[in-house]
Amino acid sequence: xxxKNILNDMEKDNIQAYLLTQFTNVExxxxxxxxxxxxxxxxxxxxxxxxxxxxxxxxxxxxIEVKQYEKFETMIEELKKEGIRNLAIEPSLVYxxxxxxxxxxxxxxxxxxxxxRMIKSSSEIENIKKATQIAQTAFKELDVANRKxxxxxxxxxxxxxxxxxxxSGESFDTILVSGSNxxxxxxxxxxxTLETPILVDWGAxxxxxxSDNTRTIVYNEKEQEILDIVRESHxxxxxxxxxxxxxxxxxxxxxxxxxEYGYGDKFIHSTGHSLGLDIHETPTFNARDxxxxxxxxxxxxxxxxxxxxxxxxxxxxxxxxxNNAKIIGDLPIEL
Amino acid sequence: xxxKNILNDMEKDNIQAYLLTQFTNVExxxxxxxxxxxxxxxxxxxxxxxxxxxxxxxxxxxxIEVKQYEKFETMIEELKKEGIRNLAIEPSLVYxxxxxxxxxxxxxxxxxxxxxRMIKSSSEIENIKKATQIAQTAFKELDVANRKxxxxxxxxxxxxxxxxxxxSGESFDTILVSGSNxxxxxxxxxxxTLETPILVDWGAxxxxxxSDNTRTIVYNEKEQEILDIVRESHxxxxxxxxxxxxxxxxxxxxxxxxxEYGYGDKFIHSTGHSLGLDIHETPTFNARDxxxxxxxxxxxxxxxxxxxxxxxxxxxxxxxxxNNAKIIGDLPIEL
Numbered sequence: 001x002x003x004k005n006i007l008n009d010m011e012k013d014n015i016q017a018y019l020l021t022q023f024t025n026v027e028x029x030x031x032x033x034x035x036x037x038x039x040x041x042x043x044x045x046x047x048x049x050x051x052x053x054x055x056x057x058x059x060x061x062x063x064i065e066v067k068q069y070e071k072f073e074t075m076i077e078e079l080k081k082e083g084i085r086n087l088a089i090e091p092s093l094v095y096x097x098x099x100x101x102x103x104x105x106x107x108x109x110x111x112x113x114x115x116x117r118m119i120k121s122s123s124e125i126e127n128i129k130k131a132t133q134i135a136q137t138a139f140k141e142l143d144v145a146n147r148k149x150x151x152x153x154x155x156x157x158x159x160x161x162x163x164x165x166x167x168s169g170e171s172f173d174t175i176l177v178s179g180s181n182x183x184x185x186x187x188x189x190x191x192x193t194l195e196t197p198i199l200v201d202w203g204a205x206x207x208x209x210x211s212d213n214t215r216t217i218v219y220n221e222k223e224q225e226i227l228d229i230v231r232e233s234h235x236x237x238x239x240x241x242x243x244x245x246x247x248x249x250x251x252x253x254x255x256x257x258x259x260e261y262g263y264g265d266k267f268i269h270s271t272g273h274s275l276g277l278d279i280h281e282t283p284t285f286n287a288r289d290x291x292x293x294x295x296x297x298x299x300x301x302x303x304x305x306x307x308x309x310x311x312x313x314x315x316x317x318x319x320x321x322x323n324n325a326k327i328i329g330d331l332p333i334e335l
Numbered sequence: 336x337x338x339k340n341i342l343n344d345m346e347k348d349n350i351q352a353y354l355l356t357q358f359t360n361v362e363x364x365x366x367x368x369x370x371x372x373x374x375x376x377x378x379x380x381x382x383x384x385x386x387x388x389x390x391x392x393x394x395x396x397x398x399i400e401v402k403q404y405e406k407f408e409t410m411i412e413e414l415k416k417e418g419i420r421n422l423a424i425e426p427s428l429v430y431x432x433x434x435x436x437x438x439x440x441x442x443x444x445x446x447x448x449x450x451x452r453m454i455k456s457s458s459e460i461e462n463i464k465k466a467t468q469i470a471q472t473a474f475k476e477l478d479v480a481n482r483k484x485x486x487x488x489x490x491x492x493x494x495x496x497x498x499x500x501x502x503s504g505e506s507f508d509t510i511l512v513s514g515s516n517x518x519x520x521x522x523x524x525x526x527x528t529l530e531t532p533i534l535v536d537w538g539a540x541x542x543x544x545x546s547d548n549t550r551t552i553v554y555n556e557k558e559q560e561i562l563d564i565v566r567e568s569h570x571x572x573x574x575x576x577x578x579x580x581x582x583x584x585x586x587x588x589x590x591x592x593x594x595e596y597g598y599g600d601k602f603i604h605s606t607g608h609s610l611g612l613d614i615h616e617t618p619t620f621n622a623r624d625x626x627x628x629x630x631x632x633x634x635x636x637x638x639x640x641x642x643x644x645x646x647x648x649x650x651x652x653x654x655x656x657x658n659n660a661k662i663i664g665d666l667p668i669e670l
Contacts, residue, residue, distance in 0.1 A: 035521030036604075052603040053520040056643055091431035095444055098430050109430055156498055163491055173504075185388040186370030188503075268387040269371075308391055 002029055003064070006042055006112045010088065017079060018042040018088040018112060021097060024277040025090065025113045027208065032062035039075060040064075042112075043084065049075055076104050088112070114282050119296035124276060125320055127209035128298055131167065132318060132329040135204035135211045138162040139331065144176065144198055145217050151177055151189035162204040171203035171210035172279045182216070183312040185269050185304060197223045197311055203279065210279045211328075212300050214316030217335055226263075226305050226313045231333055233257040233303040234315045237271060237285070241301075241325035247289040254285070254303045263305045272300040275318065297321045298328070337364055338399075341377055341447045345423065352414060353377040353423040353447060356432060359612040360425065360448045362543065367397035374410060375399075377447075378419065384410055411439050423447070449617050454631035459611060460655055462544035463633055466502065467653060467664040470539035470546045473497040474666065479511065479533055480552050486511055486524035497539040506538035506545035507614045517551070518647040520604050520639060532558045532646055538614065545614045546663075547635050549651035552670055561598075561640050561648045566668055568592040568638040569650045572606060572620070576636075576660035582624040589620070589638045598640045607635040610653065632656045633663070 006029075010018055020026050020040040026048065027033040029040060036051040038058070049069040050058040058066040069075065079087075087105035089098060090113070101107060120128070138161035147154055155176035162170060177187040179195030187199075196219035203212040218227045237254035254271040258264055270286035273279075275298060283291035285299060299321070304314030315333060319325035341364075345353055355361050355375040361383065362368040364375060371386040373393070384404040385393040393401040404410065414422075422440035424433060425448070436442060455463070473496035482489055490511035497505060512522040514530030522534075531554035538547040553562045572589035589606040593599055605621035608614075610633060618626035620634060634656070639649030650668060654660035 053641075055603075056519055056641075089430060091429065091434075093430045094426065095424060095428045095430065095433050096426035098433070099426075099444065109434060152498070156495065160491065160495070163487070169508075184391055268390075306388075306391075 002116055003042060003046060005116055007044075009110075009112045009115075010042070013088070013108070013110065015086050015088045015108065015110065016043060016084045017086075018110065019093070019101070020090060020113060021094075022090055022092050025117075028113060028117060028277060030062040030064045032058045032066070033208070034058075037069075039069065041079065043082070072100055076101070080104060090114075111282075117276055117281060118274065118283060118291075119294060120276060120298050120320075121296075124209065125298060127207045128211060128276070128318065128320075129328050131171070131204045131206035131209050131211035132213070134162055134165040134167045134206055135202060135213060136329045136331040137165050138167075138204070139200065139202065139213075139215070141165075144194075144200060145335065148193065150191045150193055151181070152191050154194075155189040158200070158202055162202075165204075167204035167206055169205050171205045171212065171275075175199065175201040180309060180311060183306045183308050183310060185306065185312070185314070196220065197313065199312065199314060201314065201316065208277050210275045210277070212275055212279060212316060212318055213329065213331065214302055214304075214314045215331070215333070215335060216313045216315060218313070223311065223313065226307070226311075227315075227334075229258060229261045229263065230303050230305055230313045230315050234301055234317070234333075237301050237303065238317065238319055238325050238327065241293060241299075241319060241321060243293050243295050243321065243323070245293050247283045247285050247291045247293060248287055250293070250301075251285045251287055251289075254301065255287075258303060258305060266305045266307060267303060268306055269304065272302055272316075274299045293321060295322055301325075337448075337451055338377060338381060340451055342379075344445075344447045344450075345377070348423070348443070348445065350421050350423040350443065350445065351378060351419045352421075353445065354428070354436070355425060355448060356429075357425055357427050360452075363448060363452060363612060365397045365399045367393045367401070368543070369393075372404075374404065376414065378417070407435055411436070415439060425449075446617075452611055452616060453609065453618060453626075454629060455611060455633050455655075456631075459544065460633060462542045463546060463611070463653065463655075464663050466506065466539045466541035466544050466546035467548070469497055469500045469502045469541055470537060470548060471664045471666040472500050473502075473539070474535065474537065474548070474550070476500075479529075479535060480670065483528065485526045485528055486513060486516070487526050489529075490524040493535070493537055497537075500539075502539035502541055504540045506540045506547065506610075510534065510536040515644060515646060518641045518643050518645060520641065520647070520649070531555065532648065534647065534649060536649065536651065543612050545610045545612070547610055547614060547651060547653055548664065548666065549637055549649045550666070550668070550670060551648045551650060553648070558646065558648065561642075562650075562669075564593060564596045564598065565638050565640055565648045565650050569636055569652070569668070572636050572638065573652065573654055573660050573662065576628060576634075576654065576656060578628050578630050578656065578658070580628050582618045582620050582626045582628060583622055585628070585636075586620045586622050586624075589636065590622075593638060593640060601640045601642060602638060603641055604639065607637055607651075609634045628656060630657055636660075
């Protein structure tokens with residue numbers, strides 16, 4: 001089905017073949033997830049050129065034909081022999097691969113697969129729900145507020161608990177930090193015991209799909225004040241999400257609330273990102289993304305305020321979009 | 336010093352600016368490791384355009400000037416105003432970024448930084464040695480041959496032990512597999528108790544640098560026979576390494592031994608790869624890489640034989656190249 005939709009898009013643009021190399025795109029299309037390079041070509045008779053060391057799993061997992069990659073020139077010749085002239089590539093194709101194709105084909109960059117992946121099927125949403133459930137159960141079991149170990153040990157323990165609860169791993173490097181370390185949105189857990197506040201940004205991977213949540217545990221009035229603002233921004237942004245609106249409008253709702261309280265310049269990242277097989281997918285809730293929100297999208301809402309040298313607060317939930325946005329999972333905001 | 340060497344290379348090629356976006360390249364040049372996108376431009380007055388959320392760590396860590404990234408157009412205008420016309424890019428630049436620059440500059444793909452990174456400084460080698468020592472200590476502590484848990488639990492336990500011994504994490508997804516799962520070079524640990532043989536391919540990360548080793552524990556005559564062949568290939572390839580030879584010549588030494596025993600078509604990957612800040616760097620011991628081996632390179636030697644449906648054997652050590660190749664670490668081949 002995915003391939004048929006993409007072939008339709010290609011036909012409209014007069015594209016005869018579409019080259020995929022991004023592992024999760026190849027996985028999305030064929031069910032085979034490369035562990036080394038692979039060239040997947042969507043065309044009337046789609047084909048994957050896989051590396052020799054991947055042939056066993058490619059033959060086992062792929063729903064489309066697999067050939068062993070021999071040489072670059074062979075692949076190009078085969079495509080040319082089929083009369084392929086107009087070739088589409090992914091925006092993420094690395095230049096060194098683009099270079100190999102550029103003299104033999106007319107090339108355009110297209111996001112056909114990213115576009116498909118924006119709209120999740122019910123089974124994809126089930127996987128994201130399951131990943132979220134695992135991650136939130138592990139978080140409760142960790143009971144971080146009552147632990148005396150260092151940030152890095154606790155981050156690792158959270159991953160262990162996710163795996164024990166059925167995750168295949170973490171969906172990104174777990175952020176479990178405290179004190180002034182929380183003012184870095186992408187902080188790295190350190191070998192130091194917990195200070196306040198405690199910020200945890202974590203996710204599980206289940207059946208290939210990611211979850212993503214953030215909670216901040218606060219301990220004094222100033223921290224609570226900031227949390228309340230972030231919470232208002234988080235809640236109102238989620239409430240505002242409706243199919244038909246633009247993504248940037250949701251970013252504006254979230255950002256305006258933080259601005260009103262005078263912290264506009266302390267909200268130093270986007271309001272949210274889609275997720276699925278990858279932890280960061282499109283569309284994004286930011287000021288420049290004017291993608292129209294549609295049913296079936298799964299996007300995070302994660303406003304934050306970062307006071308450099310002091311502390312930061314971020315709250316994040318992942319929402320599945322139907323007629324409205326519904327939060328995935330049931331973890332309370334304040335713990 | 337790195338920048339000076341690169342500026343020299345650029346001058347020879349009449350390149351006025353060199354754009355870096357690969358995180359480890361930016362880190363190598365500036366000591367700041369991006370957590371989000373960053374554009375590092377090597378030129379007479381080098382500069383990094385970092386995302387707003389990274390400004391705190393970029394200002395803290397970077398040895399070169401950092402500006403906050405605002406808009407794409409601003410960056411291009413600033414470069415053009417400096418009279419930059421010939422721009423070099425990394426081979427790994429993604430097409431969507433290449434596209435932003437291609438109309439305003441004459442662009443060439445250059446591997447100036449990869450080339451520098453081929454030759455490790457003594458402090459880089461110390462970091463790789465320390466990562467290896469941590470990984471090998473953890474492996475001994477794991478005592479995998481006497482454990483009764485499942486592959487995935489043991490893989491996770493090995494990572495825990497590496498972290499307890501001082502690693503910041505694993506340098507790639509730990510492969511700890513057994514039985515027929517060993518015939519996949521990039522196998523994923525399963526939730527099943529250990530069969531024979533047991534293959535472990537693992538590495539630690541220390542101070543940004545990677546280690547990489549593989550051991551296979553065999554239990555019967557057939558497994559031992561294959562191990563002996565792989566061991567001969569491993570030992571003779573390491574002995575053959577000398578500055579002045581080509582990388583492909585080492586691949587040939589390793590591969591020819593396995594061929595002699597009739598398993599040539601079962602050695603389904605390259606003989607080795609360089610490592611450093613990344614787990615896979617250049618040059619590579621494979622049939623096509625004619626890079627001349629030089630002192631200061633750090634490369635793995637990892638021949639393997641994979642009998643589909645039965646089992647596989649791989650042995651891997653990382654060597655530091657001086658007048659000869661010296662194995663990093665002291666873990667015996669047979670355990």
